[in-house]
Amino acid sequence: MDKQQRMELRRQAGYRDLPKPQTKEKGPEYSLSYVCCSCRTSNMRQYNLEPCHYPKSIECPICKGVAVCVGRHFKPPKKSDTAQWKKVEYLIEHGFMFQKIRPVKNCYDSVPYPETLAQAKDFVVKYQRYAVKTPYNKAIKQD
Ligand SMILES: [Zn+2]
Structure with a gap:
């Protein structure tokens, strides 16, 4: 084994030492929001x-309406943050249930979700083909 191979091995070993992403689930249990x-x-x-x-x-345990699954990664805005809730509602209506969107094949990089309602409006158009169909979606305009 030459020096370069050894360095490569060390480099790979080093990669494995990177901190693992923090996950809260224990065993097979898996919480979704x-x-x-x-x-x-x-x-x-x-x-x-x-x-x-x-x-x-x-x-919904509170209003008995419909609470939709938004996966594991959803962070609810503060109740008083109307603008953020409008954005969340807009995304859900358009089939973006906070699922991961990975536009590059075989690449785990996912697209960050929009931060504002204005950004969300561009987002749902740009990533329309990743929208999921649920009974809660408003029809997405196709032309
Ligand atoms: Zn409710």
Whole structure:
């Protein structure tokens, strides 16, 4: 093994020492967030199921309306933050349930979600083909 190979091995070993992303789930349990845009609440739910079999929506425990699944990565805005909630609602209506959007094939880099409602309006157009269809979406204009 020459010096270059050894350096390469050390480099690869070093990569493995990078801090692992913090995850909260323990064992097979897996919490997903369900968000209700009417009362601006987010509820975590765990089921003894594969995450892909989790219900897409649940009854909101507060208003008995529909709380939709927004996955694991959703961070609810403050209840008083109307602008942020409008953005969240807009994204959900357009099929962006805070799923990861990875436009580059075989690349795990995902697109960051928009920070404002104005950005969200461009976002839903730009990433339209990643929108998921749910009964809660408003029809996406296709032409
Ligand atoms: Zn509700």
